[in-house]
Amino acid sequence: MASNQPAPEAPSPFRSDTVGGEERTWEEWNPTEESIRPVRGRHRVAKQRGLARSSTVLGVGVIAAVGAGGMATAQSKPPVSISLPDSIADNLPDAKSLPGMSAFMSDDSDAGTGPATDASPLTTAGITAAEAEQGATDAGEALRARILQQAEQQQAGAAAEAKAAEEKAAAEQAAAQAAKQQSKAEADAAAEKKAAEEAAKKKAEAERLAKLAASYAVPTSSYTITTAYGQAGSMWSSGYHTGLDFAAPTGTPVKAVHSGTVKSAGWSGSYGYHTVLVLDDGTEVSYSHQSSMDVTAGQKVSTGETIGRVGSTGNSTGPHLHLEVHTAGGSAVDPMSWLRGKGLTV
Template identity: 45%
Template sequence: MAFTRAPGKHRAPSRTTRRRANFAGAASLTAAGVIGTLASPALAADTETTLAQEAAPAAPARAIVIDDSLAATIDAQAAAQEAAAEKAAEAKAEAKAAARAKAEAKREARARAKELRAEKERAARAAERERLGSYRLPVAGSPVTTGYRTGGALWSSGSHSGVDFRAASGTSVVAVGAGTVVEAGWGGAYGNNIVIRMNDGTYTQYGHLSSIGVQIGRSVAPGEPIGLSGSTGNSTGPHLHFEARTTAEYGSDIDPVAYLRQHGVSV
């Protein structure tokens, strides 16, 4: 005959059933690693540490705390470095600008010096042209004593072919202008005489000299001494006979006073 449990009724488990349950619980606890007595102490500790690290959140990095005075010092240092860098850059730029200005000043100075030299050379050439183009009296400060074309028996042609300037014997006689000596020596009735071909193509003649100070081919400048006055040749006393000619030869004479005046000489 079969027996069944009445509804709502419970029996206490038997000893065998309780023993089986205890073994099953122990096995379950051992598998989960809960029972510490079933594992070694070191392994248990490592396991706990690992689990704790995995469970706990990552610790934040240690923050560096800077107080206000240190921050101000750092800012001041940075500002000073920046200012120093800017000052160095400005100084470098100023140095470059100064170097450029110096170079430009040198170029301008060289150009100005060159221009001044050119101006000086031009002025010197102009002065030389003026000097060479100038005329003066053959005997300084001396008046004309006998005029051009004066008639008389003293001259073979019947008239004076030049003018006479008063001059004591030994007075310096100069070239009236720039030219080249084409005759220097004895000239017959003229005594010791000099003939100069002037730079403008005309000729001048100086007679009755006591001495001659130039040679043929010599270039002379206005006012340059060429001899000393005297009374050589056909002469009645010391003086300078002066002629202006179109050629070096006798007979090509022109009015010497008009000639000198045309060249700016007051006679």
Template identity: 60%
Template sequence: MASNLPAREGTEIQEPPTAGAWGEWNPTEDSVRPVRGKHRVAKPRGGLARSSTVLGVGVIAAVGAGGIATAQDRPQVAISMPSLSDMPALLGGDAPDDNVQHADGAGAAAARTGIIPRQADGAADAGEVLRNRILQQAESQQDAAEATARAEAERAAHEAAAQEAKDKLEAARKAAEDAAAKAEEKAAQEAKAAQEAAEAKAEKERLAKQAGSWYLPTSAYTLTSHYGASGSMWSSGHHTGLDFAAPTGTPVKAVGAGKITSAGWSGAYGYRIVLELEDGTEIWYCHLSSMAVTSGPVAAGETIGRVGATGNVTGAHLHLEVRKGGSTMDPLAWLNSKGLNV
């Protein structure tokens, strides 16, 4: 039991009142016998039992009688109550057996002397502990705040680095796409140029080949009347062929391989030879002075007749007509298409 009332040295311990009065009781070695064990109860001889509770009440009553006046003016101190085993020594009896375990040593000494030590620095120690705890909590909070700030800074740095890497990757991808597009466009242009060059070369070779297999109808000539010229000299009102003025007897050749389908007199055309080429195009040779081949196949460049002035003419010349499907076409353009430089 704890109490705020300090014990006074020399205060006599009274036994609890019986029948309305206080009776003095001083236990002796003969009346109090030590009891071993956790719970010990002293039984005086004569049959009167005294318990620790009754004895405690007597001690508290004795202490309260002398110190109640000053209890409010003194700080609270801890009171250690003696155990039952210490009571014989406290009251003048012999000490108990050495094998009996006592309570706290300090409490027993205080009980023997009647003086309870005061813990003057307890409040200061508690304040220091509280202060240390507050400082530790503040440091912990500061460390947590710094760790959070560092984590946020690292996160921001990682995000910035990731964004920068993403931007660089996007720029590199766009640059690669632009380079690929330019390369593709350049390749397309080069392919187109190569194709055009190949086509031009093929056309040139074709014309050269045609020039080797196509021949001008005569030589040593002068062009006098072109296709489509108008005038009263022609029954249709315009010229239907191309005139090669040349001396009479100048050889006339087949412009290409084919066959002679007609040869003879043809009115205003004079002596005429009709050469049909492999594609069905007809070449008319008119105003001839003579005819060397009048039927059958002929080779390109073969002489089939000679220049003359027969029919409706004003001078010796070869009137050359080109017809396809019964319609006339410009002989000059047709000869040029065969690679012939007229």
């Protein structure tokens, strides 16, 4: 006979115990409810899951964190395993589905079908193709080589600039030296030309005077110059000597210095016997203190012809010829300079 027994009660989530005479009730812990703290940063979890699958991905992360200098250290460390609860791990996306991650993931099942992955060591990161062709295998050595190459290029540039400056200075010095030599050569040539011109001028003047001297003559011979033109003294009424004195023995011939016409010939007071000769150009030459005269007024004479004799007539202290020269205008000139200007030696 069946009996109606009450159905068993569902187990209560609450439980009661007696502690120290007091009854206490506890709620049974259900780990599937909200007591589990939600996981934040889902993208970070996915990255950790991918790192757990491959040590190569871990190496890539280390490279991104520490740069080329720590690649060798990262390569020497063992892979790190990261485990997550299944309730979280099951909801994470596959690491291969993340952008840029499939190239770093490799499984045995994809060994023959996936694209080939570059198996270069991490220490070669940052090495250029040219450096790789030259045999560079270490980033640090490659960087060091680049720095040394740059330093060598800078030194070569500085040396080239210094050499260019030296060449420029040498060229400027050579140009200055050449200009100096050219200036000296021009100065020497100008001096030689001037000297040649002066020599030619002197030669021409000598030739002219020689030719002119042939038509002029010294007024007397065997003479001594005693008193020059312009010499001051109380003996002369003008206060100075107006002619040139040729001291010579009495009777020494007096000659015409150039061809001309006798203007006057006779006694002239303090001048004694006095003769005036007018030359072809109008110059007047007078002869004083003669002892005698051999010409008369209006007579034409030639160069060197005797016109009188040396004496001491008039205002004289001894036998001598007093010679005076006046231009056509009547101005007195120094007889010494005039005679020498005609090429005569007095």
